[in-house]
Amino acid sequence: MAIKQRTKSLKARNSELADTFVQLNVLNGKDRVDEKFPSFNKKVADLGFVPFQPTKMEIFQMNVGKMCNQTCAHCHVDAGPDRKEIMTKETMEQCLEVLAKGDFHTVDLTGGAPEMNPHFRWFVEECSKLGLQIIDRCNLTIIVANKKYHDLPEFFAKHKVQVVSSLPYFSASRTDKQRGDGVFEDSIKALKMLNAVGYGVANSGLELNLVYNPTGAFLPGNQASLEQEFKRQLQRKYDIVFNQLYAITNLPISRFLEYLLDSGNYEDYMEKLVNAFNPATVQSVMCRNTISVGWDGFLYDCDFNQMLDLKVAAPKSQHISDFDAKALNDRTIILNQHCYGCTAGAGSSCGGEVV
Amino acid sequence: MSEKTYFNPEDLKKFGNISEFQPEMAKKFFAWYGEVFKEGALTEREKALIALAVAHSEQCPYCIDAYSTACLEKGADEEQMMEAVHVAAAIKSGAALVNSTQMMNHVKKLTM
Numbered sequence: 164m165a166i167k168q169r170t171k172s173l174k175a176r177n178s179e180l181a182d183t184f185v186q187l188n189v190l191n192g193k194d195r196v197d198e199k200f201p202s203f204n205k206k207v208a209d210l211g212f213v214p215f216q217p218t219k220m221e222i223f224q225m226n227v228g229k230m231c232n233q234t235c236a237h238c239h240v241d242a243g244p245d246r247k248e249i250m251t252k253e254t255m256e257q258c259l260e261v262l263a264k265g266d267f268h269t270v271d272l273t274g275g276a277p278e279m280n281p282h283f284r285w286f287v288e289e290c291s292k293l294g295l296q297i298i299d300r301c302n303l304t305i306i307v308a309n310k311k312y313h314d315l316p317e318f319f320a321k322h323k324v325q326v327v328s329s330l331p332y333f334s335a336s337r338t339d340k341q342r343g344d345g346v347f348e349d350s351i352k353a354l355k356m357l358n359a360v361g362y363g364v365a366n367s368g369l370e371l372n373l374v375y376n377p378t379g380a381f382l383p384g385n386q387a388s389l390e391q392e393f394k395r396q397l398q399r400k401y402d403i404v405f406n407q408l409y410a411i412t413n414l415p416i417s418r419f420l421e422y423l424l425d426s427g428n429y430e431d432y433m434e435k436l437v438n439a440f441n442p443a444t445v446q447s448v449m450c451r452n453t454i455s456v457g458w459d460g461f462l463y464d465c466d467f468n469q470m471l472d473l474k475v476a477a478p479k480s481q482h483i484s485d486f487d488a489k490a491l492n493d494r495t496i497i498l499n500q501h502c503y504g505c506t507a508g509a510g511s512s513c514g515g516e517v518v
Numbered sequence: 519m520s521e522k523t524y525f526n527p528e529d530l531k532k533f534g535n536i537s538e539f540q541p542e543m544a545k546k547f548f549a550w551y552g553e554v555f556k557e558g559a560l561t562e563r564e565k566a567l568i569a570l571a572v573a574h575s576e577q578c579p580y581c582i583d584a585y586s587t588a589c590l591e592k593g594a595d596e597e598q599m600m601e602a603v604h605v606a607a608a609i610k611s612g613a614a615l616v617n618s619t620q621m622m623n624h625v626k627k628l629t630m
């Protein structure tokens with residue numbers, strides 16, 4: 164079934180929020196920081212993290228393009244079929260040079276739909292030769308979107324790629340509201356294809372992890388309890404198995420920010436995030452061991468800072484062509500009000516809860 | 519200016535302030551309350567659904583707001599939430615109706 168998108172990218176709609184400056188203004192507007200919501204920077208400084216720096220870079224996350232076959236309502240990338248920004252082979256080669264030095268154990272591929280990048284398979288093969296743990300953030304539906312993607316499960320299995328896939332709920336209504344009509348049905352088909360080659364099956368060595376993010380202006384509940392319920396329901400209804408569920412909080416940026424503003428939920432949502440601030444999560448937020456590479460080779464503290472166009476504070480190493488591990492490990496991480504999304508409750512990262 | 523009503527959703531955030539007038543009892547209440555909603559023989563989600571149902575039969579708007587959010591957070595969906603409210607409604611109406619046996623007994627006693 165073809166997916167029926169419920170929205171278009173901010174960029175395609177010429178929304179003023181497509182401008183990251185406008186987004187930052189919403190988050191940092193004078194009437195909002197300190198007056199209503201305490202400054203995140205100050206919160207972290209009060210805990211003694213001055214300056215806030217990486218522990219050690221271990222995960223190399225690459226956003227290989229904003230192109231996607233879906234246009235989810237909450238997308239922090241503002242991805243969609245209309246987005247043409249795609250990482251070139253040249254930039255990927257520069258990434259491989261850095262990865263070959265052996266400082267990173269994991270390469271984490273995200274997008275958009277990373278598999279739509281024409282050099283995706285070549286790049287995975289090269290990373291596989293380097294012996295890296297490869298993660299693909301696969302939106303599932305891409306596997307069934309076109310014949311040329313139908314063999315992705317076999318390809319992933321061959322290179323022992325860890326597949327991390329979004330499935331906001333184990334029923335169609337919630338999933339499709341967030342991700343587009345028909346997404347749930349296609350996701351179930353794709354999950355069955357992944358299971359068929361061994362993904363998510365005990366002792367297969369092929370890891371399939373699902374991502375849960377709330378389908379609205381509320382925070383994710385306890386990860387272990389949600390995982391249990393997802394496992395029970397997916398097994399019962401569809402005979403689908405998976406390894407872990409990552410509960411991820413929606414950060415108030417890009418299309419999710421638009422949703423919050425349009426639905427009148429922005430202030431309440433920020434208040435929820437601020438009230439749920441958990442000091443114990445600060446030392447484990449993902450920017451401390453991850454570096455994020457944009458489609459055009461620029462470097463960021465994380466995928467969220469990337470989407471806000473906040474480049475790393477390492478003037479001599481802001482692009483993959485100038486990659487300097489020491490300068491990057493010594494940098495100060497750029498924090499902002501959106502970071503409250505990473506420290507609420509049990510915390511949130513690309514691998515789910517952090518404490 | 520918004521119209522003044524007895525129920526103000528913002529007051530839910532002040533629930534903790536009940537300790538202002540009686541700290542000791544409030545402290546005990548909140549400790550017990552927290553314990554009640556922890557995962558136990560029942561899951562947190564099941565407890566939130568029960569709370570949502572009771573909130574409706576008690577007709578407490580604060581609790582309805584609080585446990586609608588809690589149910590969503592704990593992974594319940596709209597169908598489960600509405601079924602929980604139907605359970606509350608069924609018990610509430612059943613409780614009214616089952617008492618009609620009393621009425622019938624009485625009527626039968628008094629009439630020929």
Ligand code: SF4
Pocket residue numbers: 231232233234235237238239240241242243274275276302342
């Ligand atoms: S959330 Fe993922 S699948 Fe959805 S539009 Fe964004 S990149 Fe694509």
Ligand code: SF4
Pocket residue numbers: 448449450451464465466467468496497498499501502505
């Ligand atoms: S949003 Fe990025 S920079 Fe901020 S705390 Fe989260 S990972 Fe770190």
